[in-house]
Amino acid sequence: xxxxxxxxxxxxxxxxxxxxxxxxxxxxxxxxxxxxxxxxxxxxxxxxxxxxxxxxxxxxxxxxxxxxxxxxxxxxxxxxxxxxxxxxxxxxxxxxxxxxxxxxxxxxxxxxxxxxxxxxxxxxxxxxxxxxxxxxxxxxxxxxxxxxxxxxxxxxxxxxxxxxxxxxxxxxxxxxxxxxxxxxxxxxxxxxxxxxxxxxxxxxxxxxxxxxxxxxxxxxxxxxxxxxxxxxxxxxxxxxxxxxxxxxxxxxxxxxxxxxxxxxxxxxxxxxxxxxxxxxxxxxxxxxxxxxxxxxxxxxxxxxxxxxxxxxxxxxxxxxxxxxxxxxxxxxxxxx
Ligand code: AQP
Numbered sequence: 514x515x516x517x518x519x520x521x522x523x524x525x526x527x528x529x530x531x532x533x534x535x536x537x538x539x540x541x542x543x544x545x546x547x548x549x550x551x552x553x554x555x556x557x558x559x560x561x562x563x564x565x566x567x568x569x570x571x572x573x574x575x576x577x578x579x580x581x582x583x584x585x586x587x588x589x590x591x592x593x594x595x596x597x598x599x600x601x602x603x604x605x606x607x608x609x610x611x612x613x614x615x616x617x618x619x620x621x622x623x624x625x626x627x628x629x630x631x632x633x634x635x636x637x638x639x640x641x642x643x644x645x646x647x648x649x650x651x652x653x654x655x656x657x658x659x660x661x662x663x664x665x666x667x668x669x670x671x672x673x674x675x676x677x678x679x680x681x682x683x684x685x686x687x688x689x690x691x692x693x694x695x696x697x698x699x700x701x702x703x704x705x706x707x708x709x710x711x712x713x714x715x716x717x718x719x720x721x722x723x724x725x726x727x728x729x730x731x732x733x734x735x736x737x738x739x740x741x742x743x744x745x746x747x748x749x750x751x752x753x754x755x756x757x758x759x760x761x762x763x764x765x766x767x768x769x770x771x772x773x774x775x776x777x778x779x780x781x782x783x784x785x786x787x788x789x790x791x792x793x794x795x796x797x798x799x800x801x802x803x804x805x806x807x808x809x810x811x812x813x814x815x816x817x818x819x820x821x822x823x824x825x826x827x828x829x830x831x832x833x834x835x836x837x838x839x840x841x842x843x844x845x846x847x848x849x
Contacts (some may be wrong), residue, residue, distance in 0.1 A: 520550075524549050525660035525694075527558035527600065527651075530577040532717030534584055535725035536543040540702030540768040541666025541748060549664060555595035556658050556829055557585060559822075562600045562607060564648060566643035567631075574754065582818045584728060587808035592821045600654065602826040605833035609653035610646070612840050616683050619650050626671060652676035654672035656691045657833045664697040667704040668714055687843040702768030708742040729805060732798040739794040749785045752778055759786075766793045769800050 526546060530539060546557055559581045564574060580598055585597055600606050622628065622645050632640045655663055655676050663673055673696040680691035705715045709723040719725065723742070726735050745756030755763075767777055781789060811818065841848045 521552065521554040522661040523658055524553040524664065524697075525557045525558070525655050525658050526555075526664050527560040527563070527635045527654060528581060529560050529564040529717075530574060530581045531564040531567070532729040533725070534581065534730065535705075535715055535717060535727050536765065537666065537715035538717070539588065539728055540705055540765065540782065541668075541699060542589075542664065543585070543588040544596075544702070544768070545664045545697070545699050548589060550594045550664075556598060556660070556825075557590055557595055558598050558600050559585075559655060560600045560651075560654065562610075563647060566641060566647050572613050579815060579818050580812075582822055583808055583811040586811050586818075586821070587804050592825065596825040596828045597821055598825040598829055599822050602822065603830055603833050605652040605657055605830070605837045606650070606653055607838050609833075609840060611659050612837070612844065613656070613683065614646060614677055615822075616686060617652075617679055618646075621675060621678065622646070622648060625675065627668065637669075648672045648675045649679065652679045655694050656680055657836050658696050658829065659692040659836065661692055661834075662697050663694050664699075666702075667698055670696055670698065684841075690839060690843055699768065701764050705765060706757060707762040708738055708758075710759050711743055711761045726797060728801060729800075729808065732802060735798050735801065736794040739797065740790050742790065743784050747786075749783050750781050750789055752782060755840070762790065762793045763789075766796050769796050770779075833835035 525545075528542060533689060534543075546555065549555060554593070560576055561574065561578055564577075568715075581595060582599075586592070590597060627649055628645055628647070631644055651669075651672050652675060655673075656679070663676075665673065673694065677693055680693060686692055707713045707715050707719060707721075708726070709721050709722045715725045717725070721740050722742060726738055730738070739762070742762060743758040744762075745758060746752065747756075747759075750759060750763075763781065766772075767774075772780070776810065782790075838848050
């Protein structure tokens with residue numbers, strides 16, 4: 514029913530071109546995408562239709578799309594192995610989203626914790642419908658490509674469950690159509706917390722200057738943020754009693770170093786916080802330095818970036834169009 518590009522299971526994931534990508538986006542998503550490229554047929558999306566669920570200045574959004582594309586490449590996404598796609602370049606995303614909207618009960622959407630969190634401080638009349646429909650568009654992104662696996666950070670797990678519910682509902686109303694996508698969470702780094710408040714997820718839209726480590730922060734700024742990160746009143750690391758701030762810094766270090774648990778314990782138990790933070794800061798800065806060099810090189814070639822994105826859209830469009838055609842046929846509406 515759909516055309517595989519290869520015989521490998523398909524992976525789909527995306528990042529919004531809004532705000533500054535941070536180390537949570539990298540450890541929760543990008544780093545794992547890179548690792549999956551050899552075993553899976555991957556489609557990685559810059560989800561600009563998601564970004565406009567809140568107002569974006571048009572010229573800034575346009576520039577952000579290219580910035581994110583360059584960050585994908587700098588992370589190690591290889592456009593020969595994976596398709597890099599701007600969501601709005603493949604109209605089938607929006608078309609399938611509408612078709613799925615029509616099988617999604619609105620009560621399911623009101624239950625989404627991200628919708629509640631993003632709208633809790635808004636006046637009812639200023640809440641855009643796009644914020645409510647966001648998870649249906651995300652379900653469309655995934656189901657459009659019949660993705661078997663979706664690597665995301667923990668904050669997106671509930672949306673993934675909803676995508677499966679929508680697929681199941683469609684399949685039971687219209688016959689087996691969609692592959693059930695599985696969620697893939699990283700074992701470490703699935704939920705990186707804010708450095709200033711380790712009870713809150715690190716987030717692009719959080720404004721505090723000490724909150725997130727942006728992937729493009731100057732190394733000196735990264736170090737400063739880590740040295741100032743909130744910890745607790747213990748003088749040194751105790752794995753039994755540590756607070757969320759220390760646990761967060763440890764998991765950032767572990768996700769970057771890929772050290773096993775016992776090595777982490779042996780190395781860090783009893784270490785004073787000042788020394789510990791220096792080691793975390795060094796690990797982060799050293800990991801991101803070559804990354805930033807690659808990014809700066811890639812940004813000098815906007816023509817190349819545009820061509821990678823056009824090629825990605827061209828490669829996946831036949832799959833996306835074929836899914837939409839099947840869905841429309843099953844629903845009894847016109848396909849041409
Ligand atoms: N703190 C995090 N820890 C681990 N993974 C994270 N992700 C986001 N924050 C963390 C993962 O990054 C991918 C892309 O996220 P997104 O661009 O779709 O936006 P988001 O999930 O809404 O992330 P942000 O940074 O919090 O953005 P804003 O503030 O705009 O809402 C996803 O796989 C996500 O799980």
